[in-house]
Amino acid sequence: MSSYYFTIIGTKDxxxxxxxxxxxxxxxxQIPGKSQxxxxxxxxxxFITHSSLDLIEESQWSNNQYNLGKIxxxxxxxxxxxxxQGNIKFVICYDNNSANSKYxxxxxxxxxxxxxxxxxKVLMNPFYSVNDAITSPDFDLKVKLLARKYL
Amino acid sequence: xxxxxxxxxxxxxxYLLHHLYSPLISVESSPNSDVILQSIxxxxxxxxxxxxxxxxxxxxxxxxxxFFKLTNNQLITKNYPSFxxxxxxxxxxLLSINSDLSKSSKSNxxxxxFSISSLELLLKKIYPENDDLYLTFFNKIITSNLITPxxxxxxxxxxxxxxxxxxxxxxFLRSKIVEFRNYNFPKYFQIDDLLIHVFVLYDTTVTxxxxxxxxxxxxxxxxxxxxTIIPIIFEKEGEEEFVEILKNENSTIDEELQRISLxxxxxxxxxxxxxxxxxxxxxxxxxxxxxxxxxPHMERNIRIWDDQILAPRRSIASRFFSVSKKLFNNNNNxxxxxxxxxxxxxxxxxxxxxxxxxxxxxxxxxxxxxxxxVYDFIKKDYTNDKAWIYVASTQxxxxxxxxxxxxxxxxTQPIDKNTLRKIRHDIVEPxxxxxSYTYKSRLNLKTYSLRTHLVVIELLLCMCLxxxxxxxxxxxxxxxxxxxLGEFDNHLVSSNQSSQVIKAILLERLGYSFGxxxxxxxxxxxxxLKVQSQDxxxxxxxxENEKKxxxxxxxxxxGFNRYRKSSLxxxxxxxxxxxxxxxxxxKFLLTNITETYDLESKDNWxxxxxxxxxxxxxxxx
Numbered sequence: 001m002s003s004y005y006f007t008i009i010g011t012k013d014x015x016x017x018x019x020x021x022x023x024x025x026x027x028x029x030q031i032p033g034k035s036q037x038x039x040x041x042x043x044x045x046x047f048i049t050h051s052s053l054d055l056i057e058e059s060q061w062s063n064n065q066y067n068l069g070k071i072x073x074x075x076x077x078x079x080x081x082x083x084x085q086g087n088i089k090f091v092i093c094y095d096n097n098s099a100n101s102k103y104x105x106x107x108x109x110x111x112x113x114x115x116x117x118x119x120x121k122v123l124m125n126p127f128y129s130v131n132d133a134i135t136s137p138d139f140d141l142k143v144k145l146l147a148r149k150y151l
Numbered sequence: 152x153x154x155x156x157x158x159x160x161x162x163x164x165x166y167l168l169h170h171l172y173s174p175l176i177s178v179e180s181s182p183n184s185d186v187i188l189q190s191i192x193x194x195x196x197x198x199x200x201x202x203x204x205x206x207x208x209x210x211x212x213x214x215x216x217x218f219f220k221l222t223n224n225q226l227i228t229k230n231y232p233s234f235x236x237x238x239x240x241x242x243x244x245l246l247s248i249n250s251d252l253s254k255s256s257k258s259n260x261x262x263x264x265f266s267i268s269s270l271e272l273l274l275k276k277i278y279p280e281n282d283d284l285y286l287t288f289f290n291k292i293i294t295s296n297l298i299t300p301x302x303x304x305x306x307x308x309x310x311x312x313x314x315x316x317x318x319x320x321x322x323f324l325r326s327k328i329v330e331f332r333n334y335n336f337p338k339y340f341q342i343d344d345l346l347i348h349v350f351v352l353y354d355t356t357v358t359x360x361x362x363x364x365x366x367x368x369x370x371x372x373x374x375x376x377x378x379t380i381i382p383i384i385f386e387k388e389g390e391e392e393f394v395e396i397l398k399n400e401n402s403t404i405d406e407e408l409q410r411i412s413l414x415x416x417x418x419x420x421x422x423x424x425x426x427x428x429x430x431x432x433x434x435x436x437x438x439x440x441x442x443x444x445x446x447p448h449m450e451r452n453i454r455i456w457d458d459q460i461l462a463p464r465r466s467i468a469s470r471f472f473s474v475s476k477k478l479f480n481n482n483n484n485x486x487x488x489x490x491x492x493x494x495x496x497x498x499x500x501x502x503x504x505x506x507x508x509x510x511x512x513x514x515x516x517x518x519x520x521x522x523x524x525v526y527d528f529i530k531k532d533y534t535n536d537k538a539w540i541y542v543a544s545t546q547x548x549x550x551x552x553x554x555x556x557x558x559x560x561x562x563t564q565p566i567d568k569n570t571l572r573k574i575r576h577d578i579v580e581p582x583x584x585x586x587s588y589t590y591k592s593r594l595n596l597k598t599y600s601l602r603t604h605l606v607v608i609e610l611l612l613c614m615c616l617x618x619x620x621x622x623x624x625x626x627x628x629x630x631x632x633x634x635x636l637g638e639f640d641n642h643l644v645s646s647n648q649s650s651q652v653i654k655a656i657l658l659e660r661l662g663y664s665f666g667x668x669x670x671x672x673x674x675x676x677x678x679x680l681k682v683q684s685q686d687x688x689x690x691x692x693x694x695e696n697e698k699k700x701x702x703x704x705x706x707x708x709x710g711f712n713r714y715r716k717s718s719l720x721x722x723x724x725x726x727x728x729x730x731x732x733x734x735x736x737x738k739f740l741l742t743n744i745t746e747t748y749d750l751e752s753k754d755n756w757x758x759x760x761x762x763x764x765x766x767x768x769x770x771x772x
Contacts (some may be wrong), residue, residue, distance in 0.1 A: 043761065047718075048719065050719070050747075052716075054710070055716075130700060131700075
């Protein structure tokens with residue numbers, strides 16, 4: 001069962017939304033949706049995400065897709081990224097122990113696309129300006145539902 | 152731009168040439184010559200060898216206008232400002248240390264290059280007082296006086312006898328030489344290549360120069376051995392000036408540990424104090440020895456081997472002969488190779504062993520191109536003989552000599568892509584995989600593979616810096632560093648130790664290598680860019696949209712560097728150091744992440760207490 005750490009990163013490299021969760025499939029013996037990252041990884045997850053920006057920024061010049069796919073891995077943690085039209089980055093870190101990674105790739109892509117829809121809706125809110133933290137509980141709930149649906 | 156700060160890989164490259172690929176000179180001094188030295192230095196624990204050892208490094212302890220002329224096989228002469236040599240104990244002593252080691256590991260005649268646990272122990276002991284830890288670590292890994300059959304860098308090139316003219320007679324010298332020659336040397340070591348030389352010490356107050364010159368002639372006549380005289384000048388007390396000479400120059404891990412444990416009770420003296428006149432004598436006489444005897448001896452031998460052994464083997468006729476021999480010899484199943492599978496060596500007189508020595512010596516004389524061609528040539532023969540340890544070691548030297556050629560500094564014309572591709576895909580990657588398989592799985596000698604990896608990493612880093620082409624090598628450097636890290640970790644965990652210091656040092660190196668990454672071939676001055684973008688001040692009186700997203704400060708270099716990745720590795724290194732409580736070093740490392748994280752301000756996302764950086768900052772304050 002994989003654990004995930006999902007972040008939305010603003011244009012100034014600061015995270016504006018983060019969520020830690022685990023796959024909802026096959027969870028039998030623990031609280032569903034609770035991530036299983038060990039504490040020594042947990043404290044560096046935001047830094048892993050942050051460091052992967054180097055690679056995102058490099059590959060964004062050579063790639064014309066929004067979804068950049070898997071761009072990096074670090075101590076057994078894979079990192080997938082998605083970049084929006086407004087240069088906001090979605091980054092997801094996950095521990096790579098599920099066997100069918102191909103299936104994972106495509107479901108992460110679906111997840112990104114739908115989160116992008118949600119993000120655009122947030123952006124259209126007149127009281128929200130770019131790079132502010134996203135605190136809306138509604139957004140949070142919807143992202144969690146998407147996570148449950150796809151991951 | 153000098154960010155991040157760390158050990159320069161070019162210094163590591165220099166260390167490599169000074170401490171690993173340099174001539175090893177074994178020294179045997181008579182008790183009387185030790186006595187005269189002890190009387191002038193007022194120290195009863197000093198031996199001739201311990202004094203000579205630092206002087207071998209003639210980069211640090213040089214005479215004025217010193218240069219060494221090296222002539223390669225194509226008769227091109229180049230001058231070098233330094234030519235360091237390593238003084239070590241005499242060959243029988245070196246071998247006896249080795250044989251003790253091999254007794255303990257019974258079945259195999261080969262043993263590890265160094266002990267990982269003692270390396271960790273040593274680093275734990277010295278880290279508080281050391282400012283350039285990575286270099287020390289690297290230096291200790293490459294410094295060794297272990298004599299192995301498959302590498303001839305540690306086979307002495309010259310044997311020096313030191314006698315005291317006033318107390319030792321010529322018969323004493325003769326008996327010493329005879330005793331030495333009759334020693335039962337290992338079968339892979341060729342004593343005929345050894346340059347035997349004598350240093351004669353004499354007291355200037357008792358003996359005059361004519362007398363000593365006569366004695367020198369006598370040695371030449373009777374023993375046909377060349378000699379150098381070193382006058383020992385006693386000065387009146389109070390009038391001497393002293394020079395400080397570092398004691399632990401070029402010492403191996405074990406020697407260093409020994410020194411530390413012996414000097415536990417006494418205050419640690421780092422330097423010898425040597426009278427200025429004596430210091431000058433030593434320097435100039437060693438220079439004389441190197442330039443007049445050692446270098447010509449090596450050049451002569453290289454030329455002879457090249458003519459008599461390498462050239463005939465390279466000829467077409469011999470190739471044809473060897474192929475036909477293989478084809479027709481198949482039936483009787485006779486093994487034609489001279490390789491001794493039991494003890495893993497070639498006999499000293501076999502061409503394979505001599506050609507390997509030829510390549511090593513020409514590498515020592517800095518003829519990297521030639522030595523690469525020789526290594527590449529002899530590799531095939533070793534593979535045919537299934538002499539795996541020789542194959543692995545030659546593969547290592549192939550890579551090293553090739554990278555040394557590419558990183559020679561005056562030569563900075565960019566390398567074309569095809570060559571780079573060849574170096575990477577045909578030479579470095581397969582060789583490293585292959586040799587680490589041989590060292591680890593076939594022979595269980597993982598320390599050799601660790602050394603090779605570290606050496607190759609440093610040379611690749613040199614290449615990245617010279618040509619600004621990190622994107623070619625960075626992934627390899629990262630992969631290899633992580634591999635090395637994993638191996639150190641595994642070893643120490645399995646022997647119930649944590650590999651904290653080594654781990655911290657290697658993580659720091661990862662940070663350094665990423666910090667130096669630039670993914671364009673043009674050099675971008677980031678500092679300059681920042682200054683420029685700050686200068687674009689707003690005009691007054693115009694409407695200003697406060698919400699407007701300004702372009703990034705580093706817009707032009709966007710995506711061209713790896714500072715953020717580098718900072719992550721530095722953070723992990725800091726975490727290791729935090730467990731060891733090395734605050735000084737943590738403060739130094741924090742300066743290496745300032746480009747990514749603003750450490751002055753307080754309200755950034757990375758200052759949260761549950762994150763690594765936040766907790767470190769909290770602890771440091």
